[in-house]
Amino acid sequence: MQFGVFTVGDVTPDPTTGREPSEGERIRSMVTIAQKAEEVGLDVFATGEHHNPPFVPSSPTTLLGYIAATTSTLQLSTSTTLITTNDPVKIAEDYAMLQHLADGRVDLMMGRGNTGPVYPWFGQDIRQGIPLAIENYALLRRLWDSEVVDWEGQFRTPLQGFTSTPRPLDGVAPFVWHGSIRSPEIAEQAAYYGDGFFSNHIFWPASHTAKMVDFYRRRFEHYGHGSADQAIVGLGGQVFMRRRSQDAVAEFRPYFDHAPVYGGGPSLEEFSTQTPLTVGSLQEVIDRTLGFREYVGDYQRQLFLMDHAGLPLKTVLEQLDLLGEEVVPVLRREFAALKPAHVPDAPTHSSLVAARAEAAGGVELASA
Template identity: 85%
Template sequence: MQFGIFSVGDVTPDPTTGRTPTERERIKAMVRIAQKAEEVGLDVFATGEHHNPPFVPSSPTTMLGYIAATTEKLILSTSTTLITTNDPVKIAEDYAMLQHLADGRVDLVMGRGNTGPVYPWFGQDIRQGIPLAVENYAMLHKLWREDVVDWEGKFRTPLQGFTATPRPLDGIPPFVWHGSIRSPEIAEQAAFYGDGFLHNHIFWPKEHTARMVQFYRQRFAHYGHGTAEQAIVGLGGQFFMRKNSQDAVKEFRPYFDNAPVYGHGPSLEEFSTQTPLTVGSPQQVIDRTLSFREYVGDYQRQSFLIDHAGLPLKTVLEQLDLLGEILPTLRSEFAARRAPGTPDAPTHASLLAKQQSLATVTE
């Protein structure tokens, strides 16, 4: 089981002080948060991709390349790589380059994002969002697996005899998760390729998450990649933690009430009941997180959103310290509940070992 954090990189005023960090401060804070994630023993740091205020991570590979140089073990990922508005050739080359620089510590989450105007900014039509996601990923999948590619589709000019450079490290493309909140077509796409499916899981009730994951598992098995239980599943989540639950609620409430996404809507208590948001003590976070398995089955990656809504860097680093303290318990409890034969999340090392094993068998 992998544990990590993901950031959307929002630049949001702190509602308790009224201060808004500069873009430079927010970017530097994200780097420090990633470094701290490794220090406390987490497995993954993921950054979002946005091209509009109030967000700063418009160039995920730039940020992840910098983080790669300052970490040793951390898997570097994305919480969304915009498969609809990025050119697949550029994705293929950028993330292969990052693979080499990071010695394979790279995977990524393909998604459509949550900002409608981004489509015309990059010359695309939002009404074609799903077809773009399907066609662009089919092209990317081919670019990473074939040295010379001929390609013709609906949404871009054809390729003839094209080679993306550099080639993936050891001939192994980065592992891909397909991220979605509500689109079964994306779960279907993940299942078709035998890729991972990551459900955002922070805005919707557990029943919705369970339906989406179950659909992906069934289709994964349908396409012959293994049993439904062997499908590769990731979940999002979010928490705010203090040693005392009352202190957590009191401190987090102004941030929740003024958050850009869900502020001025349901109360903190209502939202915590209706979604996986957990605001409370370390034990409450442990218990709530362990409960996710009850409705999605054994899964491979748990990512938390903790640096949003204007929370200052000092507070986020304190949250990471607390997460580091409960991490051994989460690891041991998930492991104790895990059904035999449940696969681990693929990594570059495990995919390389599998490739070498298959090569040995065929020799």
């Protein structure tokens, strides 16, 4: 099981001091957080993609490329790559380039984002969101899987004899997760290709997440990629912890109350009951996270949102110390003890290369 953190890269004033970091500070803090994640033994750092204030990560490959140069084991990912408004040709080339620079420590998550105006900013129509996601991803797969591509679709100019460069590292494309909160069409797409499905899992109740994951698992099996419990699932999560639960609640409350995505809605206590947000002691975080398995089954990746709502970098780094050194070791042990042997681990570049070699060997034996 992989554990890590994801960032949305918001620039939000600290409600307890009124101080707002500059864009440069926020960008550098995300680099520091990724480096800290590796230092404390986490597996993954993922960044969102946004093109509007108050968010700064408009160029995920630039950020991840820099982080790749300053880390050695960390898996680098996105928590959203906008498949609807990015040209698939550019995605294919950018992430293949990142693969080479990071020695394969790269995967990515396709998504449509949560900002409607982004569509016209990049010359697209939000009413075509789902068709764009489906067509653009089909082209992206072709670009990675075929050296020479002839292609014609609805949303971009045709390609004739086109080769994207560089080619994927070792001839194996980055593993893809499809992220969705509410769209069964995206879960269907993930299942069709045998890709991973990532449920953001931070704003919706457990019952909704359970339905989406179950649908994906059933369709994964339908398309012949394995049994439903072998489907590749990831979850998002939100935590804030201190050694005493009451200290965590008292410290996090002003951030919750004033954050743009929370403020003015349910109380901290109501939101924590209705969603997977966990604010409390280390043991409460452990117990709540282990409970996710009860309604989604065995899954492969757990990412936590830690650096949002104006939390100062010092506090985020303290949270990462607790997460990596005291919480995740327990979660690793407990999840590993529960996972059946036939349920796969999260794909990595090395495991995908090995699987391709094994499949090629089987074909050679069959034809001998």
